[in-house]
Amino acid sequence: MRATYSSTLAIALGGSVFAAAVSPPTPPAYGACPSNATYVRPASEGLSPEESTWLDWRRPQVVSALQSYLTLAAIPGFDVSAYISTLSATSSAVPVIGQSFSGGGTRATIGRIGFYQSFDSRYNKSVAAKTGGLSQATTYVAGRTVSGGCEATMALAINDFTDVQTLVTGGAFNNSAVPSSAYEILELKAKAGFNLSISDVVGVNEIFYAAKGLLGPTFSSLFSSAAYTNGSVPLPFLIMAEGIPQGLPGSNSYNGILFPVNNATNQTIYEISPIEFGSWQGRAKAFTPTSLLGTTLNAGVPVNQSECVTGWDSSAWVLGAALSAQADWVVIQDTNNTVGEFSRRKRAELAYPANETEIEDQKQAQSLGVFVTEVLPGILTLLGNATIQEVGYGLVANPFLGYTNSEVGLQKQATLALVDAGESGQESPIWPLIQPARKMDFLLVFPSPTLSFFTDLSSSFKSGWMNGTNLINTASMAIANNVPFPKLPNVNTFLINNYTLAPVFFGCNEPEVPLVLFVADAPYSAYSNATTVMRRSHTNFQQHRANACGSILRSLERLGQPIPDQCTLCFKQHCWQGEMATGTPPFVAPALLLSPSTTFAQWNATTWTPAFSATAPNASTTGS
Numbered sequence: 001m002r003a004t005y006s007s008t009l010a011i012a013l014g015g016s017v018f019a020a021a022v023s024p025p026t027p028p029a030y031g032a033c034p035s036n037a038t039y040v041r042p043a044s045e046g047l048s049p050e051e052s053t054w055l056d057w058r059r060p061q062v063v064s065a066l067q068s069y070l071t072l073a074a075i076p077g078f079d080v081s082a083y084i085s086t087l088s089a090t091s092s093a094v095p096v097i098g099q100s101f102s103g104g105g106t107r108a109t110i111g112r113i114g115f116y117q118s119f120d121s122r123y124n125k126s127v128a129a130k131t132g133g134l135s136q137a138t139t140y141v142a143g144r145t146v147s148g149g150c151e152a153t154m155a156l157a158i159n160d161f162t163d164v165q166t167l168v169t170g171g172a173f174n175n176s177a178v179p180s181s182a183y184e185i186l187e188l189k190a191k192a193g194f195n196l197s198i199s200d201v202v203g204v205n206e207i208f209y210a211a212k213g214l215l216g217p218t219f220s221s222l223f224s225s226a227a228y229t230n231g232s233v234p235l236p237f238l239i240m241a242e243g244i245p246q247g248l249p250g251s252n253s254y255n256g257i258l259f260p261v262n263n264a265t266n267q268t269i270y271e272i273s274p275i276e277f278g279s280w281q282g283r284a285k286a287f288t289p290t291s292l293l294g295t296t297l298n299a300g301v302p303v304n305q306s307e308c309v310t311g312w313d314s315s316a317w318v319l320g321a322a323l324s325a326q327a328d329w330v331v332i333q334d335t336n337n338t339v340g341e342f343s344r345r346k347r348a349e350l351a352y353p354a355n356e357t358e359i360e361d362q363k364q365a366q367s368l369g370v371f372v373t374e375v376l377p378g379i380l381t382l383l384g385n386a387t388i389q390e391v392g393y394g395l396v397a398n399p400f401l402g403y404t405n406s407e408v409g410l411q412k413q414a415t416l417a418l419v420d421a422g423e424s425g426q427e428s429p430i431w432p433l434i435q436p437a438r439k440m441d442f443l444l445v446f447p448s449p450t451l452s453f454f455t456d457l458s459s460s461f462k463s464g465w466m467n468g469t470n471l472i473n474t475a476s477m478a479i480a481n482n483v484p485f486p487k488l489p490n491v492n493t494f495l496i497n498n499y500t501l502a503p504v505f506f507g508c509n510e511p512e513v514p515l516v517l518f519v520a521d522a523p524y525s526a527y528s529n530a531t532t533v534m535r536r537s538h539t540n541f542q543q544h545r546a547n548a549c550g551s552i553l554r555s556l557e558r559l560g561q562p563i564p565d566q567c568t569l570c571f572k573q574h575c576w577q578g579e580m581a582t583g584t585p586p587f588v589a590p591a592l593l594l595s596p597s598t599t600f601a602q603w604n605a606t607t608w609t610p611a612f613s614a615t616a617p618n619a620s621t622t623g624s
């Protein structure tokens with residue numbers, strides 16, 4: 001949730017109304033079921049026909065974007081024209097590139113947007129840094145949770161991946177209060193006969209910033225917009241975990257509040273794109289069209305042919321469901337942060353002296369306390385005086401009810417209780433992107449730190465830095481599910497080699513897995529506002545040739561073409577070479593690269609070339 005969430009919603013619910021330009025509300029509706037639809041299909045079929053068709057539209061655009069990008073990056077000795085001609089003739093060699101935006105509050109939204117911008121050919125500074133263009137060559141993006149990654153992804157997705165400058169100046173991240181009148185849309189939804197849950201309220205609150213009306217466009221409608229049908233933008237995904245109802249296998253709860261069991265290797269990660277909703281592994285192992293979410297199905301067909309639901313998948317609801325961590329916050333608050341902790345907020349995850357950890361815990365308890373005592377009651381009143389146990393999730397009719405390909409427990413469950421995937425141990429929304437069917441070649445992972453709830457940006461710079469555990473969780477889950485993923489170093493190696501402070505590649509020498517570029521947030525300056533973070537991520541990418549090499553590595557391998565010497569050098573310098581570091585990991589409290597007393601103008605005039613880890617002996621002499 002954004003940093004100002006509690007006060008924002010408190011004000012809104014308190015009745016502060018201001019005039020806002022909003023589009024006419026369009027709540028979900030019942031209608032006749034399409035005669036030709038596939039309501040549920042097994043994941044074993046691979047990509048949906050729609051996604052395969054879309055890839056055919058997207059591929060030529062990726063090739064043309066790569067041509068510009070590779071020309072700009074100018075890898076010595078690499079013949080861009082010859083390579084592009086080969087790609088045009090060999091669609092299987094076209095690189096598949098993905099970007100994964102993690103969660104982490106406003107700072108994550110801004111940070112992830114900044115990463116996207118730092119690879120955007122429409123941003124002059126990125127072009128000047130020779131990084132601009134990778135975003136144009138990206139096929140898939142995914143976002144996760146607690147506003148951050150989801151909001152970044154959703155704001156880009158519903159605005160046709162317009163340039164970030166336009167998004168920001170257009171008010172997409174305007175932190176002003178949502179008018180209480182915005183919530184009237186929910187009354188219409190309730191009157192139309194649909195049950196509301198916390199995702200509805202949160203979604204309206206969050207989508208408002210995207211300046212696209214009270215509920216935003218339906219997520220599925222994006223797929224018929226020109227930007228998507230002409231293949232000029234990536235396909236967006238949000239991910240969600242679930243609370244399993246009591247009495248069914250895998251259920252986990254505290255005081256009746258459901259949350260995922262704490263087992264990073266046995267989770268169901270649901271993905272939603274404008275095309276489909278479902279899971280590849282885990283309980284569902286099946287997909288349903290996003291456009292028909294909310295429809296009551298049994299054994300893969302509508303229970304009533306005249307009661308198919310459309311409009312459930314508003315971008316507000318989708319965002320709200322992916323952000324529904326509020327019930328978990330109650331658990332965390334009630335148990336003093338001992339139960340229901342977020343994956344990346346575990347007390348143990350902080351390599352910090354106990355006194356600092358306690359301070360963070362106290363801050364978190366205070367912020368959560370404000371939410372639980374001051375904000376939540378208003379939300380529950382809005383939801384008809386429901387209890388958090390009843391509505392504290394993204395509730396939706398379970399499309400996999402009675403569907404025999406899915407797990408037995410799920411077959412018996414009328415309603416899905418979707419929650420923030422951060423509760424499951426997956427901090428970054430990598431899961432949809434590494435599914436074998438998507439043939440990912442190069443994955444950019446932008447995780448973010450943060451421990452504190454609702455605290456100011458600067459506090460996250462003091463604590464909560466990552467230690468690699470969440471990526472390791474993803475790798476463990478990949479191994480458990482036979483999903484190709486690079487081998488990773490252990491936590492000590494992450495910390496000792498500074499992999500949480502500067503970009504690093506994993507999987508360079510494993511041709512059968514996606515190449516992963518891991519770019520964790522690190523502090524740049526005290527100017528913790530939008531420009532700072534964007535600029536930091538932008539200046540962080542002086543290793544532009546390594547990025548360009550990463551974008552073509554797997555493709556060249558598939559084509560059996562030689563890897564340019566410069567790329568081999570870059571990978572030697574920027575890849576983890578498979579060795580574990582020895583010694584005691586440092587206390588990760590990175591200093592700001594600039595003194596807090598530096599003036600904004602002084603800061604604004606600087607560029608930063610990061611000193612990369614000394615794992616490569618010739619690090620300072622290579623040209624990447």
Ligand SMILES: *[C@@H]1O[C@H](CO)[C@@H](O)[C@H](O)[C@H]1NC(C)=O
Nearest residue numbers: 034035036037038049050289
């Ligand atoms: C189903 O029919 C509708 C309307 O006739 C059409 O727009 C849609 O493309 C069809 N869908 C499929 C999957 O054939």
Ligand SMILES: *[C@@H]1O[C@H](CO)[C@@H](O)[C@H](O)[C@H]1NC(C)=O
Nearest residue numbers: 121122123124125127128165
């Ligand atoms: C970016 O660069 C282009 C080409 O040099 C120029 O036309 C444009 O005005 C620049 N945009 C900004 C915002 O500086």
Ligand SMILES: *[C@@H]1O[C@H](CO)[C@@H](O)[C@H](O)[C@H]1NC(C)=O
Nearest residue numbers: 020169170171174175176177
């Ligand atoms: C942000 O929203 C407030 C309230 O609607 C409005 O007054 C302000 O102009 C908006 N700012 C931007 C940059 O859109």
Ligand SMILES: *[C@@H]1O[C@H](CO)[C@@H](O)[C@H](O)[C@H]1NC(C)=O
Nearest residue numbers: 244249250251266268283409
């Ligand atoms: C994994 O979780 C599911 C429920 O989500 C459960 O039914 C199953 O027993 C679990 N498997 C293992 C091996 O723990």
Ligand SMILES: *[C@@H]1O[C@H](CO)[C@@H](O)[C@H](O)[C@H]1NC(C)=O
Nearest residue numbers: 261262263264265266267480
């Ligand atoms: C987690 O799930 C895996 C199956 O994926 C199972 O083998 C393991 O025992 C579970 N761990 C715990 C602590 O339940």
Ligand SMILES: *[C@@H]1O[C@H](CO)[C@@H](O)[C@H](O)[C@H]1NC(C)=O
Nearest residue numbers: 333334335336337338339365
């Ligand atoms: C949480 O901490 C408070 C204050 O220290 C204490 O009163 C309460 O019993 C604790 N609750 C739990 C569930 O441990």
Ligand SMILES: *[C@@H]1O[C@H](CO)[C@@H](O)[C@H](O)[C@H]1NC(C)=O
Nearest residue numbers: 346348349350351467469585
């Ligand atoms: C890293 O995080 C894990 C998981 O929370 C934790 O168990 C471990 O102690 C941490 N290690 C270090 C060195 O920070």
Ligand SMILES: *[C@@H]1O[C@H](CO)[C@@H](O)[C@H](O)[C@H]1NC(C)=O
Nearest residue numbers: 352353354355356357359360
């Ligand atoms: C925590 O303790 C360490 C050493 O015991 C001390 O250096 C540090 O200043 C303390 N931090 C706070 C916030 O009190």
Ligand SMILES: *[C@@H]1O[C@H](CO)[C@@H](O)[C@H](O)[C@H]1NC(C)=O
Nearest residue numbers: 190380381382383384385386
């Ligand atoms: C919720 O409770 C309040 C106060 O008890 C009551 O006035 C209101 O009518 C209730 N609303 C609903 C929808 O039951």
Ligand SMILES: *[C@@H]1O[C@H](CO)[C@@H](O)[C@H](O)[C@H]1NC(C)=O
Nearest residue numbers: 527528529530531532600601
């Ligand atoms: C960032 O903060 C500095 C210092 O407070 C301020 O001068 C600058 O205008 C801010 N930039 C933005 C985009 O808010």
Ligand SMILES: *[C@@H]1O[C@H](CO)[C@@H](O)[C@H](O)[C@H]1NC(C)=O
Nearest residue numbers: 125600601602603604605606
């Ligand atoms: C920051 O630097 C940019 C050029 O990189 C310049 O256009 C802008 O005016 C500067 N902003 C301030 C507040 O100095």
Ligand SMILES: *[C@@H]1O[C@H](CO)[C@@H](O)[C@H](O)[C@H]1NC(C)=O
Nearest residue numbers: 496497498501612613614615
């Ligand atoms: C990691 O960064 C610290 C602080 O900048 C530095 O002292 C250390 O040498 C770096 N470690 C490696 C392996 O580069």
